[in-house]
Amino acid sequence: MAGSVEVQLGSVRTIVTVYSSNIVRVTHLPPGARPPESLVVARGPGSVPFKVEEEGGCTVVRTGELVVTLDPSTCTVELGWGWDALVELDRSLEKVRVLGEEALSLRQMFALAEGEAVFGLGQHAGYSAHAGLNYRGRVVYLAQRNTDIAVPFMVSSRGYGLLWDVYSMGVLEFRNGRLRVWFEAGDALDYYFIYGPALDRVIAGYRWLTGAAPLLPKYAFGYWQSKERYASQEEIVEVAREFRRRGIPIDIIVQDWMYWGKYGWNAFRFDEERYPDPEKMVKDLHDLGVRVAISIWPFFGRETEIYREAAELGHLIPGTGLVNVFSEAARRWFWEKIRDTFFRIGIDGWWLDASEPEVGAGLVYVTMQHDLKVDGGRMYKYLNVYPLLEARAVYEGQRRDSNKRVLILTRSGFAGIQRYGVVNWSGDITGDWTTLRTQIWAGLNYCLSGLPWWCTDIGGFFSGSPDSEGYRELFVRWFQWGAFCPIFRVHGTGFPKEPWRFGPEVERLLVEFTRLRYRLLPYIYSLAWKVHSEGYTMMRHLAMDFPGDDEALEVDDEFMLGPFLLVAPVTTPSTRERDVYLPDGLWYDFWTGKLYGGGRYVRVEAPLERVPVFVRAGAVLPLAPYGLRSASERVDSYELRVYPGADGSFALYDDDGETYEYEKGVYALVPIEWVDAERKLVLGEKRGLYELPSLAFKVVLVREGRGVGVREEPEPDAVLEYRGSRVERVF
Numbered sequence: 114m115a116g117s118v119e120v121q122l123g124s125v126r127t128i129v130t131v132y133s134s135n136i137v138r139v140t141h142l143p144p145g146a147r148p149p150e151s152l153v154v155a156r157g158p159g160s161v162p163f164k165v166e167e168e169g170g171c172t173v174v175r176t177g178e179l180v181v182t183l184d185p186s187t188c189t190v191e192l193g194w195g196w197d198a199l200v201e202l203d204r205s206l207e208k209v210r211v212l213g214e215e216a217l218s219l220r221q222m223f224a225l226a227e228g229e230a231v232f233g234l235g236q237h238a239g240y241s242a243h244a245g246l247n248y249r250g251r252v253v254y255l256a257q258r259n260t261d262i263a264v265p266f267m268v269s270s271r272g273y274g275l276l277w278d279v280y281s282m283g284v285l286e287f288r289n290g291r292l293r294v295w296f297e298a299g300d301a302l303d304y305y306f307i308y309g310p311a312l313d314r315v316i317a318g319y320r321w322l323t324g325a326a327p328l329l330p331k332y333a334f335g336y337w338q339s340k341e342r343y344a345s346q347e348e349i350v351e352v353a354r355e356f357r358r359r360g361i362p363i364d365i366i367v368q369d370w371m372y373w374g375k376y377g378w379n380a381f382r383f384d385e386e387r388y389p390d391p392e393k394m395v396k397d398l399h400d401l402g403v404r405v406a407i408s409i410w411p412f413f414g415r416e417t418e419i420y421r422e423a424a425e426l427g428h429l430i431p432g433t434g435l436v437n438v439f440s441e442a443a444r445r446w447f448w449e450k451i452r453d454t455f456f457r458i459g460i461d462g463w464w465l466d467a468s469e470p471e472v473g474a475g476l477v478y479v480t481m482q483h484d485l486k487v488d489g490g491r492m493y494k495y496l497n498v499y500p501l502l503e504a505r506a507v508y509e510g511q512r513r514d515s516n517k518r519v520l521i522l523t524r525s526g527f528a529g530i531q532r533y534g535v536v537n538w539s540g541d542i543t544g545d546w547t548t549l550r551t552q553i554w555a556g557l558n559y560c561l562s563g564l565p566w567w568c569t570d571i572g573g574f575f576s577g578s579p580d581s582e583g584y585r586e587l588f589v590r591w592f593q594w595g596a597f598c599p600i601f602r603v604h605g606t607g608f609p610k611e612p613w614r615f616g617p618e619v620e621r622l623l624v625e626f627t628r629l630r631y632r633l634l635p636y637i638y639s640l641a642w643k644v645h646s647e648g649y650t651m652m653r654h655l656a657m658d659f660p661g662d663d664e665a666l667e668v669d670d671e672f673m674l675g676p677f678l679l680v681a682p683v684t685t686p687s688t689r690e691r692d693v694y695l696p697d698g699l700w701y702d703f704w705t706g707k708l709y710g711g712g713r714y715v716r717v718e719a720p721l722e723r724v725p726v727f728v729r730a731g732a733v734l735p736l737a738p739y740g741l742r743s744a745s746e747r748v749d750s751y752e753l754r755v756y757p758g759a760d761g762s763f764a765l766y767d768d769d770g771e772t773y774e775y776e777k778g779v780y781a782l783v784p785i786e787w788v789d790a791e792r793k794l795v796l797g798e799k800r801g802l803y804e805l806p807s808l809a810f811k812v813v814l815v816r817e818g819r820g821v822g823v824r825e826e827p828e829p830d831a832v833l834e835y836r837g838s839r840v841e842r843v844f
Contacts, residue, residue, distance in 0.1 A: 116158045118165050120172045120183040125206060125302075127183060127190065132158040132305070134177040136318050139190060141302040143206050143217060149300040151278050152498055153529040155324045178308055192273075192306045199273060200224045202291075204302055211493055212484060216298040219279065223292040225249075229271050230666055231287055232654065233562040235264030235526065236539060238555035246554040246654075246669040248287050255283035255497060257469035257525045258478040260540035263497045264528050264562040266319055270656060270666055272310030276319060276528060278303040280498045282479065298494045312561070312657045317648030319563040324532025326565050328645050330461075330518040331770030332404050333536070333566075334637050335364030335744035336627050337602035340609055341574075342369035345387040346394040352611060353403045357742075361612055361624050362631045364744050366398065367464060367522075367604070368407045378414025378434075381454045392458040399459060402743045406462030406522060407455055411436050411470045411503055419450065431486050433472050438502035439488040439495070447503075448510025456511070462520035463507055468500040469525045500525040501533075508533035516772045526564060536566040536600050544573025544584070544605065549591055550684040553670055556598060560652045565644045567652065568600035576605040579614040586686055586721065588615065592623055593724040594682040596630045597674050599637075599651050622722050629823045631741040635751060635765060636734060638744075640675045642766035642780070651675060659696040662712075668694050676763075677732035677756075678703070681725040691719050699730035699758040706817040708758070728754075728815070731761030733785045733794070735810075739825050745770055750809040752829070754820045755787050755794060755844075762786045768803050778802045783835070792844045799837040808835040814844055 117130040130138040174181040180193040190201040204221035231248040255263035265277035281297040307318040343349035374384025412434040413420035428443035437443040485492040519534035577584030612623040643649035653673040655665035681693040695711040703726035736752040768780040784797030811829035813820035
């Protein structure tokens with residue numbers, strides 16, 4: 114292999130391959146085996162200079178940043194950087210029998226440093242998982258389940274990440290200063306070491322290996338309304354009309370399951386008794402400015418015509434109604450059925466439910482999937498990759514047939530799934546205060562797994578009644594937090610959860626936070642561009658922005674939304690104030706404009722109508738007009754809130770919001786800079802081929818009582834006209 118070094122470590126053949134100056138692949142193989150092809154890693158090693166030397170019986174590989182030492186006498190692999198190193202102490206590739214077949218069971222062990230925190234590994238905070246955000250002292254199972262998303266990628270507070278290119282069930286145990294790793298089966302013990310030291314660079318390195326996250330359509334960042342379930346064409350259209358009548362912003366409404374009615378499970382047909390004209394339904398919703406996503410399952414009922422067709426063509430996993438996404442022919446067929454049934458009539462997004470997968474309707478995982486026969490072997494070796502391949506089927510199919518951006522919502526995920534336009538949600542969670550707190554951990558660890566687009570069922574899937582005062586409070590607090598998540602989506606069963614169901618006072622609060630979300634869309638959509646173009650992370654553990662702050666590393670109920678906004682959700686009932694940790698620097702209370710010094714906890718008011726939010730000094734925060742109804746509306750006027758006290762910069766991004774023309778440079782970036790010492794604001798030269806209208810920036814220099822809260826400041830400090838050329842203004 115080009116750029117590789119091979120060493121024998123005991124009975125294991127070890128290959129180190131240099132991918133870049135900060136990324137190496139370590140592959141442990143049994144005798145005579147070749148490195149396996151990857152389903153996850155999308156690129157090969159780069160052309161990177163490195164040196165190989167023999168020192169004291171060890172083979173040493175040096176890049177510009179890393180020193181990898183392979184010691185045959187101790188059978189260790191030391192992955193070094195600067196004055197620090199991660200040491201792989203041991204490994205084994207043990208021959209075992211699984212389902213009567215010979216397989217390799219994989220084990221290894223690393224030494225962890227005292228105080229080292231570990232994050233990522235997907236999402237593991239469903240049901241009664243109350244152990245915390247940091248995995249130290251915990252055991253993590255990597256197996257897809259409803260509320261658990263298995264991603265074999267972890268990041269460390271020491272500034273590195275590990276990506277295992279293995280697809281079977283895994284267990285990682287972080288105890289007693291050791292990381293013990295076990296995978297049930299694989300062809301090799303194959304992993305990538307990614308050095309930062311900034312966690313942003315670690316995640317960018319993961320995306321460089323596994324694929325950039327494409328831009329979602331702009332409307333994906335607006336408000337999603339869903340429930341289990343809208344039961345007719347008339348109901349779903351009437352709900353959208355009610356949003357418009359009440360002036361509540363909305364972008365997406367979701368048709369959940371059972372629309373197939375008499376035709377059988379997941380029949381890829383609408384029952385005409387309740388959906389007499391699906392094409393008209395979609396047109397009516399589009400005429401209201403509302404997009405439609407629809408629930409699609411990976412398995413078909415045996416009573417359906419589509420099951421019989423799939424079985425005759427050989428596109429099902431034997432013994433099940435599951436689409437065999439391990440087959441390229443089956444993946445193409447699956448998309449073509451989606452295209453001809455749903456995409457043809459204008460449906461905008463795909464809710465790929467139960468993608469773990471459920472073998473049938475029910476909450477049993479791992480054991481049923483484990484034994485299935487798939488192309489090239491048994492599923493135990495590929496247990497966790499079904500959601501990756503199902504998303505691939507839809508993404509690649511739509512990209513072949515259309516320039517319309519792909520939008521997939523799915524319950525499960527895996528390393529690399531970000532390259533397929535995927536939003537994950539956290540599964541069928543319960544609606545209670547404990548779950549609300551653990552969902553913050555779920556979201557932060559998911560995003561630290563290199564996957565950018567995430568949401569919950571706001572209020573919980575198994576939820577309470579909007580008539581209950583206790584549930585109304587929980588729903589408001591969850592909704593407030595949801596407005597700052599990458600994707601803002603309400604869903605649940607048992608009770609409808611449209612804003613007006615909660616009574617006039619709560620509706621007022623929910624609508625105001627929906628309007629705040631829409632005011633923030635220029636900021637959020639610009640962050641989405643950074644996610645695509647830089648491998649950035651939108652929802653951020655405090656350690657990403659404050660890596661030297663020990664307290665920030667421990668805080669598990671706050672996060673940054675982009676570089677400027679610190680959000681501190683309220684996760685207990687009857688709570689009207691809370692302690693918020695502010696890292697070093699100056700911080701403005703978003704609601705009052707009061708200025709605080711950081712490096713300490715502050716106690717702030719948190720009445721039911723607001724959630725604690727702080728803005729970093731130096732922020733230049735672009736906000737859309739207050740009256741925005743949907744994300745697709747063209748904006749030609751921004752309120753630009755400037756938070757003095759430090760230098761700051763931001764790039765405001767825009768494009769057509771719908772297509773992949775941005776890949777050809779058809780986008781617009783407006784650089785914005787605040788020079789604090791000179792009190793100077795600079796709007797830089799527009800970059801990109803997308804034509805902007807003449808823009809008005811209503812500049813507000815924030816101070817106590819001015820430029821605060823959701824509403825626009827009626828008297829800005831200046832209005833700057835922008836036509837694509839540089840504009841400066843000193844205040």
